[in-house]
Amino acid sequence: xxxxxxxxxxxDSRAAHAIWSRLLSCLVTESLLRAFYHPLPLNAPGPAKxxxxxxxxxxxxxxxxxxxxxxxxxxxxxxxxxxxxxxxxEDPAHKHGRPIALVDPLDMLPEIYELAENSSLYSxxxxxxxxxxxxxxxxxxxxxxFLSQIxxxxxxxxxxxxxxxxxxxQRDSIRDELASSLYWQRLAYENAxxxxxxxxxxxxxxxxxxxxxxxxxxxxxxxLPFDMNxxxxxxxxxxxxxxxxxxxxxxxxxxxxxxxxxxxxxxxAGINLPSGDSSAVSxxxxxxxxxxxxxxxxxTRALDRRIHVxxxxxxxxxxxxxxxxxxxxxxxxxxVKISSALRTISHYTADFxxxxxxxxxxxxxxxxxxxxxxxxxxxxxYRGVEPDVAKHFTAILRNFxxxxxxxxxxxxxxxxxxxxxxxPKGVSAVEHAFGLDTFEKKSQFLDxxxxxxxxxxxxxxxxxxxxxxxxxxxxxxxxxTSTGRLLGFVIRDLGGLRIHPPTMTKSIGTEFPxxxxxxxxxxxxxxxxxxxxxxxxxxxxxxxxxxxxxxxxGSGWEILRRHLKEIIPADHGLYKAWLDPSSAEVSxxxxxxxxxxxxxxxxxxxxxxxxxxxxxxxxxVTPDGSEDA
Numbered sequence: 001x002x003x004x005x006x007x008x009x010x011x012d013s014r015a016a017h018a019i020w021s022r023l024l025s026c027l028v029t030e031s032l033l034r035a036f037y038h039p040l041p042l043n044a045p046g047p048a049k050x051x052x053x054x055x056x057x058x059x060x061x062x063x064x065x066x067x068x069x070x071x072x073x074x075x076x077x078x079x080x081x082x083x084x085x086x087x088x089x090e091d092p093a094h095k096h097g098r099p100i101a102l103v104d105p106l107d108m109l110p111e112i113y114e115l116a117e118n119s120s121l122y123s124x125x126x127x128x129x130x131x132x133x134x135x136x137x138x139x140x141x142x143x144x145x146f147l148s149q150i151x152x153x154x155x156x157x158x159x160x161x162x163x164x165x166x167x168x169x170q171r172d173s174i175r176d177e178l179a180s181s182l183y184w185q186r187l188a189y190e191n192a193x194x195x196x197x198x199x200x201x202x203x204x205x206x207x208x209x210x211x212x213x214x215x216x217x218x219x220x221x222x223x224l225p226f227d228m229n230x231x232x233x234x235x236x237x238x239x240x241x242x243x244x245x246x247x248x249x250x251x252x253x254x255x256x257x258x259x260x261x262x263x264x265x266x267x268x269a270g271i272n273l274p275s276g277d278s279s280a281v282s283x284x285x286x287x288x289x290x291x292x293x294x295x296x297x298x299x300t301r302a303l304d305r306r307i308h309v310x311x312x313x314x315x316x317x318x319x320x321x322x323x324x325x326x327x328x329x330x331x332x333x334x335x336v337k338i339s340s341a342l343r344t345i346s347h348y349t350a351d352f353x354x355x356x357x358x359x360x361x362x363x364x365x366x367x368x369x370x371x372x373x374x375x376x377x378x379x380x381x382y383r384g385v386e387p388d389v390a391k392h393f394t395a396i397l398r399n400f401x402x403x404x405x406x407x408x409x410x411x412x413x414x415x416x417x418x419x420x421x422x423x424p425k426g427v428s429a430v431e432h433a434f435g436l437d438t439f440e441k442k443s444q445f446l447d448x449x450x451x452x453x454x455x456x457x458x459x460x461x462x463x464x465x466x467x468x469x470x471x472x473x474x475x476x477x478x479x480x481t482s483t484g485r486l487l488g489f490v491i492r493d494l495g496g497l498r499i500h501p502p503t504m505t506k507s508i509g510t511e512f513p514x515x516x517x518x519x520x521x522x523x524x525x526x527x528x529x530x531x532x533x534x535x536x537x538x539x540x541x542x543x544x545x546x547x548x549x550x551x552x553x554g555s556g557w558e559i560l561r562r563h564l565k566e567i568i569p570a571d572h573g574l575y576k577a578w579l580d581p582s583s584a585e586v587s588x589x590x591x592x593x594x595x596x597x598x599x600x601x602x603x604x605x606x607x608x609x610x611x612x613x614x615x616x617x618x619x620x621v622t623p624d625g626s627e628d629a
Contacts, residue, residue, distance in 0.1 A: 001548070007425035007426060012186055015185040018185050023157065025217075026591050027592060029588070031607075032592060034054070034059055036055075036099055037081065037087060045125075048080035049082060051131055052079045052081050052085065052100060053075060055070070069137065070141065072145040075114070082108070088609075102611070113147040116147075117146070124146065128147045131147060154178055157178055174596075180218070182220075192210050193207065195421075203312050205414040207313070211418075218340045221337065222336060231288075234312065236310075236311055236313060237287040238308060238309045239284070239303070240265070240284055240308070241282070241290075241302050241303065242281070243301075245281050246279075248382060250379070252397070253377065257328070258281065258283070258380075259282060269307050283300075283395060286318070297385075309323070317338060318331060319331040319493075327399065333394050346387065347390050348515055356376075356494055356512070357373075360466075361375055363510070364466065365462070366456075370456040371491060376396050376494055379395065381394040398493075401490045407481065407487065409479075411475075412540065415433075415544070416547055430544070430548070435484075446550060450559055455567060458574075461528065462572060465503025465504050466499050466504055471534075472543065475540065476491075476492070500522050525573065533587075538588065551614075554614055554615045560612060584609065585607040587606070
C-alpha cells in the first residue's frame with residue numbers, strides 16, 4: 001500500500017521526500033548509521049504509529065550496545081513511521097529501542113526532524129510531545145531539545161558527510177548527484193504521465209515511470225556533461241558515424257543491419273550516400289554522446305546530421321526502439337551518469353551477449369511457455385584502446401519480444417509506479433490498470449504473479465547456475481488483454497548476470513569461454529545467489545508486495561515462501577541459502593557503500609534481513625486482513 005500523504009505535497013517537497021527517504025533507507029539498512037524504532041502512544045495524533053531515531057556517525061563505534069544516556073548531538077534524525085519497519089531480534093541489552101534491520105522509503109511519513117536546543121525558535125504540538133514521551137530518561141537525556149523539521153535532503157547529506165569526514169571531492173560529487181536527482185524528480189512530478197491501460201502500447205508503459213528505482217537515493221540523477229535544464233529522454237535522436245572496420249570488434253550481423261538502417265535514414269532525409277567505402281562500418285551514436293565519440297575516437301567520421309532516426313527510449317534510457325528496426329531494440333552507450341553509474345557498455349558485455357544468446361540460451365532449463373529471453377544477436381565495440389575508453393563507443397542489437405494477438409507485454413517496473421496524472425492518490429499502476437480494489441483481488445493477483453515468476457525465473461539458477469538480473473526494469477510481464485491474466489514473463493539485458501561456469505557447462509553439455517576478468521563469472525555457485533536475491537526478491541518482489549498492501553501483515557511473504565518451496569528442491573544449496581530456518585540473513589547489495597567506495601562493477605554486500613522469512617509486524621492489522629496504513 002502506498003501512503004497517500006506525499007501526494008498532497010507540492011512537487012518540491014514531494015521530491016525532497018523521495019530523495020531523503022531513499023537516502024535514509026540506504027544509510028540504515030546498510031548499517032552506515034544505527035537506528036531504533038519506538039512505537040508512539042495510541043493517542044498520538046496523525047497517521048504515525050511510531051518513530052525511527054537515527055543516531056549520528058559517532059555512535060557507530062559504540063558496539064555492540066550503547067549503555068550511556070543519549071543526548072541531542074547523538075541523534076542524526078527522527079522520522080515518523082507509518083508502521084514498524086523490519087527489526088532485528090529482540091535484545092534486552094538495547095535500552096534505546098528496537099534496533100532496525102531494514103527500512104523502506106514507503107515506511108516513512110514525509111516529515112523528518114533534527115533536534116535543536118533553542119526553544120524560542122521552535123513551537124511544540126501534540127505530536128512533538130508524543131515523541132518526547134517515548135524518548136524519556138534514563139536512556140535519553142533530551143530535556144532541552146526541540147524538534148526542528150528538515151526540508152532539504154542535501155543538507156541531510158552534508159551533515160552525514162561532515163561527520164564521516166569524507167574527502168571533499170567525494171562529498172561534493174555525491175552531493176551533486178543528489179541535487180540532480182532532486183531536480184529531475186521534481187520535473188517528473190510536475191510532468192507526470194497518465195497511467196497506461198492493459199491494452200496500451202508497451203512503449204507507453206516503458207515511458208510511464210514517475211520515480212524509478214525504489215531505494216536508490218540518486219535514482220533520478222542525470223549528470224549531463226553540459227548545461228541543460230531539460231531534455232526529452234524519451235525520444236532521442238540517433239546519429240551515425242563511419243568507423244574503419246579494423247577499429248571494431250563485431251559479432252553477428254551487426255554491419256548489415258546498420259547498413260540497412262543508415263540507408264533508410266538517408267533516404268528519409270533525401271540524401272544519397274556515396275557507395276564503395278567497404279572498409280568502414282556505420283555505428284549508431286546517441287545524440288548526447290556524439291561529440292564525445294568524435295573527440296575520443298579520431299578515426300571516426302560523422303555522417304550528415306540530417307541522416308538520423310528518432311527513437312523511443314525504454315525505461316533504461318540507453319536502450320531504444322527504432323521504427324526502422326522492427327523486431328529489434330538498440331542499446332547504446334550514453335556516457336551520462338544516471339543514478340550513480342556512468343551509463344556506458346563494456347567490451348565484456350558486447351562480447352558476451354551474442355555468444356551467450358547463441359550457445360547457452362537455447363540450452364537453459366527454462367519453461368519456454370513461461371519465460372522468453374530477449375537474445376542479443378549482434379554487437380560492435382571499439383577495439384585497441386583502454387577498456388574505460390572503449391566502453392563509450394559500443395552498440396548492441398537485441399531482439400524485441402513481439403506479443404501474440406490478444407497479448408500485451410508490460411515492463412514490471414511500470415506496474416509498481418504511482419502518482420500518475422488522473423490516478424487516485426496512493427493507487428499504484430498495477431492496482432489501477434487491473435482493477436485490484438479489494439484485498440481478495442490483490443491477493444489472487446500476487447499469488448498467481450509469484451507462482452509464475454518463480455517457475456519462470458528461478459530454474460536457470462537452480463539447474464544451470466545462471467542468475468538473471470531480474471529486477472523490475474529488466475522483466476516484462478505478458479498479459480491476456482481480454483482477461484488481464486498473467487501468461488508469463490520476458491527477461492532482457494544480458495549485461496548483469498552472475499554465472500557459475502562449471503555448473504553451467506555441466507548442465508548445458510558444452511564449454512562457454514568467458515573473457516578474462518569478466519565479473520559475470522563466479523568462483524562458486526553460491527556467489528550467484530546474492531545477485532538474484534537483490535534484483536528479484538529485494539527490489540522486484542518486495543516492491544510488489546508492499547504496493548499491494550501485503551507486507552506489514554506478512555501475507556505477501558507467506559505466498560512467496562509457498563511458491564519458492566514448490567520450485568526449489570529441499571536438498572539444493574539455494575534452499576539452504578534462502579529457506580532454511582538458519583538463513584535469517586542474506587548478502588544484501590549496498591548502494592551507498594558502493595558509491596562511497598567508488599565501486600560500480602564490483603558489488604559491495606553486507607548482511608541484510610532475509611525478507612523471505614518475514615512474518616509481519618507485531619502491530620495489528622484491520623479485521624479484513626488488509627494493512628492499516
